[in-house]
Amino acid sequence: MIRVVLYLVVVAAVAFGAVWLADRPGEVVITWPWLDQAWPRLGGDIRTGLGVALIAVILIALATALLFWVIAAIWRSPGNVAFFLRHRRSARGYQAISRGLIAIGAGDLKAARRLSGEARRYAAAEPLALLLAAQTAQLAGNRPAAEVAFRKMADHAETRLLGLHGLFVEAQRRNDHPTARAVAEEAVKDNPASGWAAQAVLDFRCAEHDWAGALAALDSNMKSGLIDKATFRRSRAVLLTARALTGGDREQARADVLEAVKLSPGLVPAAALAGRLLAEAGDARKAARVLEAAWRTNPHPDLAETYAHARPGDSARDRLARMQALAKQSPGSPEGALAVARAAIDAREFPTARAALAPLAATPTQRVAEMMAEIEEGDTADIGRAREWTVRAVHAARDPAWTADGLVSHKWLPVSPVTGRLDAFQWKVPVADLGPPGPVIEQTGPAVPAAAQPATIPAGRDDSAAEFGPMAPGEAREEVTLPAVVPRQRRPAEAHAAETVIPLVHSPDDPGPEGEGELAKEPEREGPRQPEGWWRRAFR
Numbered sequence: 001m002i003r004v005v006l007y008l009v010v011v012a013a014v015a016f017g018a019v020w021l022a023d024r025p026g027e028v029v030i031t032w033p034w035l036d037q038a039w040p041r042l043g044g045d046i047r048t049g050l051g052v053a054l055i056a057v058i059l060i061a062l063a064t065a066l067l068f069w070v071i072a073a074i075w076r077s078p079g080n081v082a083f084f085l086r087h088r089r090s091a092r093g094y095q096a097i098s099r100g101l102i103a104i105g106a107g108d109l110k111a112a113r114r115l116s117g118e119a120r121r122y123a124a125a126e127p128l129a130l131l132l133a134a135q136t137a138q139l140a141g142n143r144p145a146a147e148v149a150f151r152k153m154a155d156h157a158e159t160r161l162l163g164l165h166g167l168f169v170e171a172q173r174r175n176d177h178p179t180a181r182a183v184a185e186e187a188v189k190d191n192p193a194s195g196w197a198a199q200a201v202l203d204f205r206c207a208e209h210d211w212a213g214a215l216a217a218l219d220s221n222m223k224s225g226l227i228d229k230a231t232f233r234r235s236r237a238v239l240l241t242a243r244a245l246t247g248g249d250r251e252q253a254r255a256d257v258l259e260a261v262k263l264s265p266g267l268v269p270a271a272a273l274a275g276r277l278l279a280e281a282g283d284a285r286k287a288a289r290v291l292e293a294a295w296r297t298n299p300h301p302d303l304a305e306t307y308a309h310a311r312p313g314d315s316a317r318d319r320l321a322r323m324q325a326l327a328k329q330s331p332g333s334p335e336g337a338l339a340v341a342r343a344a345i346d347a348r349e350f351p352t353a354r355a356a357l358a359p360l361a362a363t364p365t366q367r368v369a370e371m372m373a374e375i376e377e378g379d380t381a382d383i384g385r386a387r388e389w390t391v392r393a394v395h396a397a398r399d400p401a402w403t404a405d406g407l408v409s410h411k412w413l414p415v416s417p418v419t420g421r422l423d424a425f426q427w428k429v430p431v432a433d434l435g436p437p438g439p440v441i442e443q444t445g446p447a448v449p450a451a452a453q454p455a456t457i458p459a460g461r462d463d464s465a466a467e468f469g470p471m472a473p474g475e476a477r478e479e480v481t482l483p484a485v486v487p488r489q490r491r492p493a494e495a496h497a498a499e500t501v502i503p504l505v506h507s508p509d510d511p512g513p514e515g516e517g518e519l520a521k522e523p524e525r526e527g528p529r530q531p532e533g534w535w536r537r538a539f540r
Contacts, residue, residue, distance in 0.1 A: 026050040093123025100132045104139055112136045127159040134166055143170060161191055168200065177204075188217075193224040207420045211243035214422075237264035238423045242414035244273060253277060261290055266297040268427065269412040275306040284310050292329060299330045300427060302412075304339035316347035327356075334360060341371050350379035369393035400427050 029047050048056075100115030116136045119129040134149035147170050153163030164187040171180035181204045187197035198221045205214040218239060222232045237260040244253040244260070254277045260270035271294030278287035291307045294300075307326055308319040323343040327336030337356045344353035353375050360368045373389035376382050402409045404416040404424035416424035 021050060028053040089122045093119055093121075093126060093129065096122060097126065097128045097132050101128075101135070104132070104135045107139070109136070109139050112139060127153060127156055127162075130156075130159065131162065143173070146170060161187060161194055161197075164190075165196060168197070180204075188220070192220050193226065195226055198224065198226055202422070203420050206239075206242075206415045206422050209242075209246060211239050211246070215239050215243075233263045234267075235422060236260075237267050237270055238414050241267065241270040241273060244277075245269075245414075250277070250280075254281065258290075261294070265293055268294060268298055268300045268302055272300075272302040272306045275303070275310060279306075279310040279312075292326065295326060296329050298427075299333040299335035301335060301338065304335065304342075308339070308343055316343070317349075319343045320347045320349060320352070338367060338371070341375075345371060345374055345378065348378065350375050354379070364392060364396050365399045366393050366396045367399045369396045398429055400429050402426070403428060403430050406431065 026049070027047060028050055096115045096118035100112050100119060103111040103115060112132075113136055116129075116132050119126070119132050123129050130149050130153045134146045134153070137143070137145035137149060147167060150163045150166035150170065153159040154167065156163070164183050168180055168183045168187070171177075171183060180200070184197045184200035184204065187194050188201050192198065198217065202214055202217040202221065205211075205217055215236065218227075218232065218235055221227050222229075227235070240256040240260040240263070244256040247253045247256070254274075257270055257274040257277060260267060261274050264270065271290055275287040275291040278284070278290065287310050288307065291303050291310070295303050295307070304323065304326065308323055310322075311318075314322070320340070320343040323339045327333070327340050330336050337360060340356040341353040344350070344356060353371065357368055357371060357375075361372060364372065369389050369392045373386045373393060376385040376389060402412050402425045404413075404426065405418035405421070407416070407418055408430050409425065412425050415422055418424075
């Protein structure tokens with residue numbers, strides 16, 4: 001509406017001006033002495049009407065503008081021609097790049113090679129031309145040519161991260177872990193928010209048991225917004241627990257594990273280790289509080305074992321009373337009943353142990369059947385009943401164990417030896433026991449960490465290296481090693497690659513891949529044991 005009004009106002013003003021000029025005809029006189037000499041008949045003056053003079057001025061202005069435009073066009077014509085030719089070459093280059101990438105996606109190697117050549121001819125300086133060349137080389141299986149293209153991309157600021165990512169993938173494919181780590185570290189240095197590089201650096205440091213470096217990488221990932229707060233707290237708790245397990249400084253280990261418990265109260269290894277370290281330091285009350293809080297969140301046999309032996313001077317009956325008090329904090333939990341039964345068997349209170357296992361005896365697991373066999377042998381000396389429970393233990397369902405990526409471990413580990421994933425181990429029934437046997441699918445991740453050197457950790461007298469049990473005065477502490485993490489990953493870019501089937505448990509004659517024999521054993525129950533009966537010797 002406003003435009004219409006303005007248009008009408010302008011038309012009215014023009015019409016008014018035209019009428020005003022028509023009502024007031026004037027005369028324009030141009031006096032020029034040169035005209036008097038050239039054309040004496042004109043009398044030295046040029047006279048015309050006002051309207052004609054205005055029209056003449058407009059025509060002269062238009063003619064002058066046209067003349068200048070023609071001169072400028074002639075002057076700029078060489079540059080315009082060169083620009084046209086460059087634009088046409090660029091258009092053909094971009095068209096070749098676009099069609100080449102489509103051909104690579106379709107798997108047409110012949111067309112990809114042809115279009116890659118056109119892209120180099122018409123748009124050699126374009127970063128996408130280098131990407132097309134690298135992708136074509138990868139499709140043809142020419143790894144050296146692909147690496148050359150990725151290195152050229154890494155030299156350009158615009159495609160540096162893309163080139164580094166390509167070099168990282170190629171290093172993974174040829175199992176060159178030092179090069180892959182160096183490329184990932186360089187990418188993180190250039191851009192800490194690069195997700196693939198940040199995760200790869202974290203995985204590499206975890207695989208090499210560089211817990212301080214892994215903590216620094218995790219903090220950087222949090223600052224860059226790559227992980228949420230819940231994931232950060234859980235991962236930091238796992239890394240702190242790992243550092244406490246492998247560190248030689250008891251005070252630092254205690255501080256690390258207490259922070260881990262605060263970050264993730266349900267992390268069983270952290271709570272169990274905190275309880276042992278606090279009990280060793282003489283703070284049994286605080287150890288009990290930590291273990292009880294973790295037990296209420298996640299009842300676990302490691303927590304029960306640590307809680308039972310938090311005071312080394314307690315008798316077997318004292319431990320039984322502690323287990324009964326702990327079991328009341330998680331009513332109905334099978335782990336509570338198993339903990340009471342274990343303590344009752346150690347205290348030779350067989351009726352109490354039988355009563356604790358009564359709700360679980362209808363559908364017993366291996367642990368329940370083994371305990372029932374011990375009860376029958378120790379309480380009634382009924383060899384037949386003990387043998388019956390022993391046979392049932394052989395065929396009973398498996399109990400939960402620490403499992404990760406199809407691998408069963410007798411103790412918790414911070415990273416998976418299969419894929420190198422952090423916090424991969426979960427306390428659950430192994431997958432093979434949940435249904436018909438089948439292949440175990442490997443977990444994949446963004447990085448293939450390098451094989452780390454074994455890290456020495458202090459060990460207690462009879463416990464594993466992760467337990468830090470109390471030591472007798474003057475007792476020497478031996479040095480044991482964690483298994484080196486040699487992760488295996490599926491290579492996503494290699495189509496139809498054969499999957500590796502990882503057995504859950506290896507037989508004694510077939511210990512499995514190198515470095516996994518100890519981890520592949522079934523979990524063993526820790527703690528005080530009764531003298532072996534005939535049924536243990538028979539089915540050993």
